[in-house]
Amino acid sequence: MPSPETGTAATDQDAPLPQAQLVQRNRISLVWLLPVLALVIGGWLAWKTLSERGPTVQIRFESAAGIEKGRTKVKLKDVVIGQVSDIRLTEDLAHVEVTAQLNDDTEGFLTENTRFWIARPRVTATGVSGLETLLSGPFVAIDPHPGKRSKREFVGLPAPPAITTADKGTQFGLRAPSLGSLSVGSPVYYRRIPVGRVVGYALADDNSGVDIDIFIETPHDRRVNDQSRFWNASGIDVSLSADGIQVDTDSVVAMVVGGVAFGNFGADGPPPAEGFRFTLLRNLDEARTLDREPHDERSFYMVFNGSVRGLSVGAPVLLRGIEIGEVTDIDLVFNPEGPAFEIPVRVEIDVNKIGLGADMQVAVNRHERLLDELVAKGLRGQLKQGSLITGQLFVELDIHPGAPPATLGQYDELPLLPTVEGGLEALTAKVDKVLTALAAIPFDEIGDNLNGTLAGTRAIVESPELSDAIRQASATLSSADATIAPDSPLNVELNRTLRAISTAARSVQVLADYLERHPEALLKGKGGGR
Structure with a gap:
């Protein structure tokens, strides 16, 4: 449309331009929310990680063989409760200090009684352990124990402990003169069943022996009372005695690493008091024969003139087969007035085992009338051989009514019992007598x-007269043989005569049979007179 002022048409360029309007916003842009949200989440994760982070412990080991930073686990009963975070040497280079980060729920495990060690494959005389680590590698094991004080620094054990919190049972103490072949891990047996093990040992405070600690598992620990007897079951118990060779062992393991056994032998009693230590006896025989009643042992001497090879200190003294004492000393004495050498043997006899009454015990103790009467009745000591295999001898006391008369003597201020020759000595004496008698035979x-008789017999056999007599006897035998030959006239006539006799015998038999049927024939003749 033309402009009224100019008379020309108006254009779009002549129109006024639109103006931008600024609008002020008060809210925050969504773009800024993303980093803020990321920061919040990161902070929360950091707080959660720190809040769930458990205690850090430091453990000192002799060596860190197989331990790796960031890989080796800390386990309790095969459950992972932490991980090794750092490994470094101590300043003196003598140990390795391992830092482990544990879970937050392990705070109550860390006390002054808690123990750590490195679990790895171990081969000992008592067995093989830690085989599971062959594939997974070593790990740090923990054995938590309750305690009063919390702790963060520990000294690791060089080997797994003998008893852990997982073991249920009771620990007992033993006292022995020496350790012998026992070691930590040696088994403890009850009726040849393994029920525990040796867990430690140390020298006694008074140096009187060795204190041995054993652990017996539940429920077998209830079988131990204050009357129980423990003995050494180590190795093979081989004894050479008058009874022969005796071999005893509880198991193959005990043969190799030793062992302890115990039994009650019918004795009941209360559980042992705290700190009570049993005496470790030498063997099963000592445990069986242990007599809690007082002994009444008296010493005597016996003098033997023959050889005592095979008799040793500790050999038994028997009375009618019952052991009543033992040999305590064997000596050799030169005697210029009698046999060149005498062998005094000292023995100890427990008179309680003889079963004497009180009056008799007084008599025995005083060496008075009773011993004189027993010796007068033939009480003698004698050496006897208990085993042909070992050749060990023992002393036997018995009544020998036929023994030569003797009286109770005295030797070194002790009563001297008379003796008689042992079985072997008596046999030797008899052999000597036989040999002496044989030596007297011409x-x-x-x-x-x-030799003269044999020569005369030979002369007779080889003489001509004997040869002629033998030829004549041979000719006579040949003639007699020709006479009785089957085809000789004498034999033919003899056979004919025998046949005739046989025919006559048959006729008589026929006649006898006929007369038996017809006795009237003797009067009427055959046919009845017709």
């Missing part, structure tokens, strides 16, 4: 006479 003269 074997040379008998041999000469026998």
Whole structure:
């Protein structure tokens, strides 16, 4: 449309331009929310990680063989409760200090009684352990124990502990003169069943022996009372005695690493008091024969003149087969007035085992009338051989009514019991007598006479007269043989005569049979007179 002023048409360029209007916004842009949200989440995760982070412990080991930073686990009963975070040497380079980060729920495990060690494959005389680590690698094991004080620094054990919190049972103490072949881990047996093990040992405070600690598992620990007897079951118990060779062992393991056994032998009693230590006896025989009643042992001497080879200190003294004492000393004495040498043997006899009454015990103790009466009745000591295999001897006391008269003597201020020759000595004496009698026989003269007799017999056999007699006897036998030959006239006539006799015998038999049927024939004749 034309402009009224100019008369020309108006254009779009002449129109006024639109103006931008600024609008001020008060809200925050959504773009800024993303980093803020990320920061919040990161902070929360950091707080959660720190809040769930458990305690850090430091453990000192002799060596860190197989331990790796960031990989080696800390386990309790095969459950992972932490991880090794750092490994470094101590300043003196003598140990390795391992830092482990544990879970937050392990705070109550860390006390002054808690123990750590490195679990790895171990081969000992008592067995093989830690085989599971062959594939997974070593790990740090923990054995938590309750305690009063919390702790963060520990000294690791060089080997797994003998008893852990997982083991249920009771620990007992033993006292022995020496450790012998026992070691930590040696088994403890009850009726040849393994029920525990040796867990430690140390020298006694008074140096009187060795204190041995054993652990017996539940429920077998209830079988131990204050009357129980423990003995050494180590190795093979081989004894050479008058009874022969005795071999005893509880198991193959005990043969290798030793062992302890215990039993009650019918004795009941209360559980042992705290700190009570049993005496470790030498063997099962000592445990069986242990007599809690007081002994009444008296010493005597016996003098033997023959050889005592095979008799040793500790050999038994028997009375009618029952052991009543033992040999305590064997000596050798030169005697210029009697046999060149005498062997005094000292023995100890427990008179309680003889079963004497109180009055008799007084008499025995005083060496008075009773011993004199027993010796007068033939009480003698004698050496006897208990085993042909070992050749060990023992002393036997018995009544020998036929023994030569003797009286109770005295030797070194002790009563001297008379003796008789042992079985072997008596046999040797009899053999000597037989040999002496044989030596008195004139074997040379008998041999000469026998040779003369044989020479005369040979002369007779080789003489011509004997040869002629033998030829004549041979001719006579040949003639007699020709006479009785089957085809000789004498034999033919003899056979004919025998046949005739046989025919006559048959006729008589027929007649006898007929007369038996017809006795009237004797009067009427055959046919009845018709």
